[in-house]
Amino acid sequence: MSDLRAAICGLTPIAARRPATTFFGRVPISHAAGYAAHPGCRMVAVADFREDLITAFREAWGDTWPAVAGYTSVDHLLAEAQPSLLSVCTPDNRHAEVVTAAAGAGVRGILCETPLATTVADADRMLAAVKAAGAHLVVNHARRFDPLFHLVRDALRLGEIGSLRHLRCYHSGPRAMLFRNGVHAIDVLCFLADSPVVELTGRLEAGFEHWDTYRGDGGHDPASEPTATASLVFANGVTASYDGVRTRDRALWFDLIGSDGVIRLFERHAELVSQGTTRTLVARPYDAVGLAAAVFELADLVQNGGDSVSGAANARHVVEILEGILRSSHQGARPLALPLEDII
Ligand SMILES: NC(=O)c1ccc[n+]([C@@H]2O[C@H](COP(=O)([O-])OP(=O)(O)OC[C@H]3O[C@@H](n4cnc5c(N)ncnc54)[C@H](O)[C@@H]3O)[C@@H](O)[C@H]2O)c1
Structure with a gap:
C-alpha cells in the first residue's frame, strides 16, 4: 500500500x-x-x-x-x-x-x-x-458518499417508480440555512434528477429581503442567514421544489414522484410506494x-x-443554483435561466 x-x-x-x-x-x-x-x-x-x-x-x-x-x-x-x-x-x-x-x-x-x-x-x-x-x-x-442515496438513485434508474416527474425536499430546523446546510439538500436534488438545472425561481425567508451576499464567514449564528424556498427545472424536464422552513426541530426528507409510484427518502431509510404496496429500502453499508x-x-x-x-463541476453547479436563488429572490422571485449571466 x-x-x-x-x-x-x-x-x-x-x-x-x-x-x-x-x-x-x-x-x-x-x-x-x-x-x-x-x-x-x-x-x-x-x-x-x-x-x-x-x-x-x-x-x-x-x-x-x-x-x-x-x-x-x-x-x-x-x-x-x-x-x-x-x-x-x-x-x-x-x-x-x-x-x-x-x-x-x-x-x-x-x-x-x-x-x-x-x-x-x-x-x-x-x-x-x-x-x-x-x-x-x-x-x-x-450524501454522495451514503449508500442509501445511491440505492434510491439506482431504483430511479431502474424505473421502479416509472419515469421521474417531480422531486420535493422538505428541510426544516433552527439551522435550515440555505447556503450552509441547504447546500446538501440542493445537491441531493441534483444527484437524484441526474441532470443540470436550467431554470429556477427562489425566495429568501421573510426578513432577509436585503440580504444580497453570502459572506460565508461563520454559520455559527443561524439567525444571521436565511432559509429559502425554490423551484427548479432540470434539463431532462424533471421539476423540483425546495422548502426550507425555520422551525424548532430539524427534519429532512425528499419525495420522488414518478409516473408509476413514489419514494419518500429519509436520512436512514426510504419507502417506495407503487401499485398499492409499500416497500422499505434500507441500504447495505459500504466498507467505507x-x-x-x-x-x-x-x-x-x-x-x-x-x-x-x-466532483468540482457538480459542486460549482450547486453554488450556481444557490447564487441563482439569491438573485431571483432579489428580483421578486423572477424565473432565471441557468447558466447564470454576468459571472464576474
Ligand atoms: N459537510 C458537513 O456536514 C459540514 C459540517 C460542518 C461544517 N462544514 C463546513 O466545514 C467548514 C468549516 O466549518 P466550521 O464551522 O468548523 O468553520 P469555522 O469558521 O468555525 O472554523 C474553521 C477553522 O479554520 C481556520 N482557518 C480559517 N482560515 C484559515 C487559513 N487560511 N489557514 C489556516 N486556518 C484557517 C480557523 O482558524 C478555524 O479554526 C465550512 O466550510 C463549513 O461549511 C461542513
Whole structure:
C-alpha cells in the first residue's frame, strides 16, 4: 500500500474530531477519521490560525500519527510538508484561497468542505487552478458518499417508480440555512434528477429581503442567514421544489414522484410506494461510508485517475443554483435561466 502524505487546513470538529469507539467501531465523522481509516494515508501536517487547535489535534491523534507538523500558515505547510492530499476545512469564504494555493503548490488531491465557494466566480477560479495543475478536487457533499442515496438513485434508474416527474425536499430546523446546510439538500436534488438545472425561481425567508451576499464567514449564528424556498427545472424536464422552513426541530426528507409510484427518502431509510404496496429500502453499508468513503475516493483518483461521484463541476453547479436563488429572490422571485449571466 502506498504512502500518501495527507494534511488538513482548518481544525474545527468537522476536520479534527476523534470519534468515540462504539460497538460498531469508529464512525468516521471527521476528515481526520477518514484519513485514519485509509491504510495508505499518513497525516503529516495540519494548519490553523489557532495554535490551541493544533495542540488539541496532536493530543487527540498522537497515538495514530505521532509526528504531525503544525502550522499557522497554510502556505508554510504547503512549502515544507509537501502533502499529496489536503482537506480544506476553513470557513466557506476561505475555501477558494486555500484550494488555489494547494493546487499551485502541487497537491494532487484536494477534499474541500461544502459549499465549494460563496460565489460562482470563486468556484470558477478554483476549478481553473485545479485543472491547470492536473489535480483532483472532491467536495464533501456528504450524501454522495451514503449508500442509501445511491440505492434510491439506482431504483430511479431502474424505473421502479416509472419515469421521474417531480422531486420535493422538505428541510426544516433552527439551522435550515440555505447556503450552509441547504447546500446538501440542493445537491441531493441534483444527484437524484441526474441532470443540470436550467431554470429556477427562489425566495429568501421573510426578513432577509436585503440580504444580497453570502459572506460565508461563520454559520455559527443561524439567525444571521436565511432559509429559502425554490423551484427548479432540470434539463431532462424533471421539476423540483425546495422548502426550507425555520422551525424548532430539524427534519429532512425528499419525495420522488414518478409516473408509476413514489419514494419518500429519509436520512436512514426510504419507502417506495407503487401499485398499492409499500416497500422499505434500507441500504447495505459500504466498507467505507461518509468521510472515509470520500478519502478512499480521493486517494484512488490520485493513484488511478477517473471521475469523482462528488466532483468540482457538480459542486460549482450547486453554488450556481444557490447564487441563482439569491438573485431571483432579489428580483421578486423572477424565473432565471441557468447558466447564470454576468459571472464576474
Ligand atoms: N459537510 C458537513 O456536514 C459540514 C459540517 C460542518 C461544517 N462544514 C463546513 O466545514 C467548514 C468549516 O466549518 P466550521 O464551522 O468548523 O468553520 P469555522 O469558521 O468555525 O472554523 C474553521 C477553522 O479554520 C481556520 N482557518 C480559517 N482560515 C484559515 C487559513 N487560511 N489557514 C489556516 N486556518 C484557517 C480557523 O482558524 C478555524 O479554526 C465550512 O466550510 C463549513 O461549511 C461542513
